[in-house]
Amino acid sequence: MLLRTKGKPINIETHLVGKVTRNPDQLDENSFLLIDSSISELPSKNYMGVLSRQDEYEVKNGEYVVFKIPTLDHLTDGDIVSVGNDGNINTLYRVNSFHNTLLATERCNSNCLMCSQPPRDKNDIPIHYQIHKKLIPLIPKDCFELGISGGEPTLMGDLFFDLLSQIKTELPATEIHVLTNGRSFAWNQMAEKLGELDYRRLMLGIPLYADYYQVHDYIVQAENAFYQTILGLHNLARYNQRLEVRIVLHKQSIPRLTRLAKYIYKNLPFVEHVTFMGLEYIGYTPHNIQKLWIDPYDYHDELGEAVEFLAGQGMHVSIYNTPLCVLPERLWKFARKSISDWKNDYLPECSRCSKLNDCGGLFTWNLKKHSEHIRPFTA
Amino acid sequence: MPFQNEIKDNEIIVFADTSLFSKDSIFKCLYWYGDKFHTNVSFADSNTFRVSVKPISTNRLSQQEQENLLLKLERDLVDFNLRDIVTKETQNVRDLLIAKAFSNGEFDELPPGDVSDPVGFNVNQLKND
């Protein structure tokens, strides 16, 4: 799925954020008109600008323009884009997707071996914040769920809380899912501030990879991260925050996985959801694949015991990113079709599979590195 | 080893080095013998406790019973001494733990380590703090 494109800018000085439409009647001051081929006459309304595939463009009313864009096929009426003075057009929000995510920052205080979106040490927080500030009011009020990810969003500091409170005001009916390593919340004031927002639609997804600090710290490549994350989870629970614990399954996390499940039940019984996630072959993972790879087929026992223990104790458990054919059947009821539409794909043999409709398939990038045990069901 | 553990006249006698065994642990151990035995602790010399148990009942113990009892007492003394070490070494943490448990977080420790990224983040510089 294409999420960015580029053309030649005219008149653009700062980042613009607006909705796109092909229908001139829908235009307003916050929207761009998409022009796929030539257009006889520009509407006379007040609107933000024009995004065009045309090779030439003649400015009429000082409108903002990007032209000579190779394709606009990936954009649907109602999608929201940011347009930079360099002519970059990034899709920020897709109206037909259930998986919209705001990227808070690419900065991070951890450096996980299997990070899918490796961090960058550049302060991009102000620019992302400015863009999101403009974006949020444009998001449809019936947006069901919105993710916030990074990098590590809490590095935004005060802006993190500003962002959340803006979303809470603008999108009161939307479920918000924030991915954070939770370490900052070890400092009570962070958790307390979040508590003050009193945001019941907010859920924090926090990764935890072992019950023993050294293993977790190694996986996330940061000293004291384990202790900070556990303290963070406890502080957040103190302010009644809704929490999800996320476990990525790989060679480093599997050996203590069943112990981790017990640890979660004993020490974090307040978490609302525990998710076990297959490894994504992207970001740092290909580089560290020797340290990380274990065929999902080979950790059935550990995964099964961990999942069934937690579920048996009444906790809500899910398995993400794992095709049905590499899971024992007794675990199918925990498997979710979790992979966002634009990252989702199947292998050629899947077309013959009778479970194709129930199966969450693979990450596009995992087509290159997948279990040796993908076998279509034939029945 | 000048003193040998022994069984004499229906009495089980065990010697314990005062530098290795605490007095407390010996009494805690003998407590559990108190329903069926007369128990006694004294000094064999300045470095050695003499610990003995003798059945209250007048029925004599069989040879086998006596030997089992000797073994049990020896093992119990070791176990209770180890327990006593844990109790004493951990008394302060335990008190702290209970004090914390009945507080409302006002005595929380500072988290360990650093939370910044290479660009620089200071968790203590939030506004309105």
Added chain:
Amino acid sequence: MIDAKPDRKSRKFREIDQFDLNEKSQYYLLPFRFHRITDEKEIIVNEVGDYLTLSNGTFERIVKRQLDKEKDAELYGDLIANFFISEEPIPPLIDVLATRYRTKKLFLNYFTGLHIFVISLRCEHTCHYCQVSRVTQNRDLYDMSIANIDKGIEIMFKSPNPHVTMEFQGGEALLAFDNIKYAVEKAERIADEVGKGLTKVICTNLALINEEILEYCKEHEILISTSLDGPKYVHDKNRHKPHASSYELAIKGIELSRKILGHDRVSALMTTTKLSLAYPVEIIDEYFNLGFQGIFLRNISPYGFALRTDKSKYETEKFLTFYKKALDRILEYNFSGHYFTEDLAKIFLTKILTPFNVGFVDLQSPAGLINGVVVFNYDGGVYATDESRMLAEQKDYTFKLGTLDDSYNDLFFGKKAQEIAQLWANEALTGCSECAFQQYCGADPVHNHATQGDMYGFRPNSDFCQKNMEIIRYLIVLMESDNRIKKIFESWAKTATH
């Protein structure tokens, strides 16, 4: 300094040994306790009830600092992760441990929840082990007066607990059904006014139950708790009723009650007597066949009339044998896919396997008396527990807190209450203080007093200690030796908390 920037700017990956916070392998002990559970295995239990089973000699190696971080890597990790040792004098997660400790003692926050109203001492049964009741028509002497009911209700609603339970006991409570109706309606009105939760329970042998009473119970959401000791030949011997079968009446009563109130609004309590000891399997089968989801294998309490009746005396050893046979039978049902629990085990297992606790009067520390339960006797006496009022029937008023004419504060915080409070916590009792099962067990000063003549008690020959220590040990050995049993026990523990 947490605000200093890290010197490490590089994002080069480092190996696992570089994340060891303690390369010297020095460690500190955290509070925990030790017990030998079999010839080969020992157990250590931490301050919040998490346990690890270890092979013999491991405890000694831990205490003597003989662990090798590399060679014993798995064990070392387990000990750190489960709060047995720490690499810092004060463990980095001590505040998490403290929160868990508080969760385990949470029942303290609520204070008295269960209020027993001995609504009448009269009974139409003459059970041979019965501890208190009287066969008589004399209502004035043996029924709780309206004035006392009023005072009891008033005191009940002074409890800081947001949810109170009002339980009517006898004698046979239904002999005073009119008074129960009065009490229920009055308590309901007040509960509404003050916004407290109210659960109502009638304990009855069901001999007098009828549709009219049950319709009333249905309308007022009253639970029925009855007695069933096992098959007819056990029950009728235990519970003598002149000219009738107590068993037949109980079974008919259970059926009728279920029909009108719903299956799970009716529970049954079983008391083990000397006779029962011969029928562990038959008793379990009886409960199972009657459609109960579990049974509580209680040993008969040593109080009151029971103490004097030779017929009902039996040794703890025999009870334990009985208990294990019965538990085996229960496990067989579970192996074949049925859900059927033993409720004493369920209480222990909840403490052993979950981060929560259960407020069960006999098995908590601080003890459940006064802060978990209080008994208003028919004559206006206020007692610390059900057992205390039975002692009073033998003129032993040790646990009489006062009368319904006393103020709430005098009753619950008065001299008597404080005297008992000294011995509330098993953490401070000789024997218990270093017992590995302390977190799972409890303190029962009333029992100590009744059986051993003093509230402090003497563990080496206490039947309370002997019973709990062996059952807890047995449960742990069972689940450590058979994973199927562990799964079953985990499922029991779960339902005790959710």
